[in-house]
Amino acid sequence: MAGHREDDGEYRQEDGFTLIEVDLERIEQLYNTLDPSPFRLRDLDAEAHDYIVGSAREIGPGKPVKLVLHLPAQGPVAVHREAVTDMIHHYFAARAGIARLELHNHMRIGRIALAVGLLFLGGCITLRRVFFVDTASTFDQVMAEGLLICGWVAMWRPLEIMLYDWWPIRRDCRIYDRLAAMPVELRPRQPDDA
Numbered sequence: 001m002a003g004h005r006e007d008d009g010e011y012r013q014e015d016g017f018t019l020i021e022v023d024l025e026r027i028e029q030l031y032n033t034l035d036p037s038p039f040r041l042r043d044l045d046a047e048a049h050d051y052i053v054g055s056a057r058e059i060g061p062g063k064p065v066k067l068v069l070h071l072p073a074q075g076p077v078a079v080h081r082e083a084v085t086d087m088i089h090h091y092f093a094a095r096a097g098i099a100r101l102e103l104h105n106h107m108r109i110g111r112i113a114l115a116v117g118l119l120f121l122g123g124c125i126t127l128r129r130v131f132f133v134d135t136a137s138t139f140d141q142v143m144a145e146g147l148l149i150c151g152w153v154a155m156w157r158p159l160e161i162m163l164y165d166w167w168p169i170r171r172d173c174r175i176y177d178r179l180a181a182m183p184v185e186l187r188p189r190q191p192d193d194a
Contacts, residue, residue: 011059017066020055020182022048023189024071027084044091056175066183073188085184096176103169110161117158124151 012019024030030048044052052067059065067088124147132144 011055014066016064017183018059018063019066019068020052020059021068021070022051024069027069027071027186030069030084031087044088052179053175056179061174061178064182065178066185067179069184069186070189071186081186084186088184089180092176092180096173096180099169099173099176103166103173106161106166106169110158110166113158113161114155117155120154121151124148124154 012021022030029045031044043049056065069084128144128147132140132147135141135144
């Protein structure tokens with residue numbers, strides 16, 4: 001299996017679509033042959049998945065994409081069209097569902113971490129006010145500041161989860177949704193394509 005691009009490294013354009021092109025010697029290269037599921041439910045081969053998803057990321061969200069699979073001209077290309085299209089759409093729709101579930105779980109964990117962090121911060125501030133109010137001792141001042149710093153450090157991870165960590169997961173959801181709806185075309189490889 002090999003990706004296919006223009007000589008300048010750009011993706012080809014055709015009928016308003018940016019093409020993600022993959023050269024295959026046989027259709028079985030496209031999917032994980034160890035997966036015992038029926039063809040429609042099979043996983044894509046890891047290399048195929050990485051290439052297709054990576055290409056969609058490079059192309060960007062604003063451009064419609066089409067997956068073009070180049071197969072040997074003597075193979076039964078027409079026989080596989082509907083099954084392959086269905087399998088690819090099902091695969092990426094399933095990945096979008098998994099990514100949404102991951103995003104939901106991630107945000108749930110973020111809310112729990114935020115609640116725990118806020119409670120811990122509140123506890124640190126309360127302890128600081130109760131035990132180290134109006135103290136002149138250097139040790140007491142260090143302990144008071146240490147409690148405050150510990151409270152804010154406890155907020156680091158919840159804020160990171162809630163503010164930043166969800167972006168890549170949401171991006172993956174969008175990419176998978178886009179790939180689940182993209183047109184898929186099987187083309188016989190022309191002798192000059194080899």
